[in-house]
Amino acid sequence: MNIAFFSTQKYELPFFEQSTRDHRDIKITYFEQALSEQTAILANGFDAICIFVNDTVNATVIEQLASQGINTILLRCAGFNNVDLPAAKAHNLKVLRVPAYSPEAVAEHCIALMLTLSRKTHKAYNRVREDNFDLNGLLGFNLHNKTVGIVGCGKIGLALCNILNGFGANVLVCDPYAQPGNYTITDIDTLLSQSDVISLHCPLTEQTHHLINDEAFSKMKTGVMLINTSRGALLNSKACISALKTKKLGYLGLDVYEQESELFFKNHSDEINQDDIFSRLVSFKNVLVTGHQGFFTQEALTEIANTTLLNALEVNEGRPLTNEVL
Incomplete structure (x- = not known):
């Protein structure tokens, strides 16, 4: 199987090269370019493509890929909302993903965002480097005894629940498929109204698009903390800005952004940011943004590479497909 690998980052190469080292029947060609209508021609002559979240x-694109002989789409991520599944089905393209590469990695990143925002360690770090040891403006709060609402309790949400139980937090969960555990299962309105901290861990669907909007903010406590490490479009960014301005939203931690495909995974330090909404968001002192790095651990990258290789081998050898989306 010859695979065209799009949106290649140099940090991925050692993991995929190690994973495929003993499999001569799998050949990967790496392209730095993201997959798009303009770059799909690069896949000509290949059997499969391997893509990431912002391709x-x-x-x-699918019509063009199919006409070039592509029969398989390998996602090296869990989400697949960027793939037109009906179009893939119409052209008989297999779609496979990495369903769970390291739930703990993302859950621990959520905690990092929560603690950084609540204890203002990012501000303290900058102060101390300038010999400023003044504590004024750095007052935080405990996670212990706080109510933390988790929207979506899959593997990542469950991992976060387990960590929060260690902090002694009161954990609420809203998920139609949640099983009983060391948390309280409730409805979305109750979670929004009772939580001091809210963390989003649900997939992006038509039902969850802009799940957090003006109406949702109206139900929340004043000064609530909101964390999103799932998909950017779960939040209405303009609604977030309005909530920050009125102080309804006291803290915002983002590892994803609705229009991140134009920003994330690239160095734009020598450019002028043309995204006015993003610029406004990061101008607030109580907003912390990381560039989709929640998954970014050695363990997660190893699992991503190994599972992607497994998916490719199963297709290539005609075996049952463990991680098939379509």
Whole structure:
């Protein structure tokens, strides 16, 4: 199987090269370019493509891929909302993903965002480097005894529940498929109204698009902390800005952003940011943004590479497909 690997980052190469070292029947060609209508031609002559979260796989791209002989789409991530599944089905393209590479990695990143925002360690770090040891403006709060609402209790949400139980937090969960555990299962309105901290861990669907909007903010406590490490479009960014301005939203931690495909995973330090909404968001002192690095651990990258290789081998050898989306 010859695989065209799009949106290649140099940090991925050692993990995929190690994973494929003993499999001569799998050949990967790495492209730095993201997959799009303009770059799909690069896949000509390959059997499969391997893509990440911000590659564009719409109906036009899929039609072009199919005409070039592509029969498989390998996602090296869990989410697949960037793939037009009906179009893939119409062209008989297999779609496989990495369903769970390290739930703990993302859950621990959530905790890092929570603690950084609540204890203001990022501000303290900068102060101390300038010999400023003044504590004024750094007052934080305990996670112990706070109510933390988790929207979506899959593997990542469950991992976060386990960590929060160690902090002594009161954990609420809203998920139609949640099983009983060391948390309280409740409805979304109750979670929004009772939580001091809210963390989002649900997939992006038509039902969850802009789940957090003006109406949702109106139900929340004043000064609530909101964390999103799932998909950017779960939040209405303009609604977040309004909530920050009125102080309804006291803390915002983001590892994802609705229009991140134009920003994340690239160095734009020598450019002028053209995204006015993003610029406004990061201008607030109580907003912390990381560039989709929640998954970014050695353990997660190893699992991503190994599972992607497994998916490729199963297709290549005609075996049952463990991680098939379509």
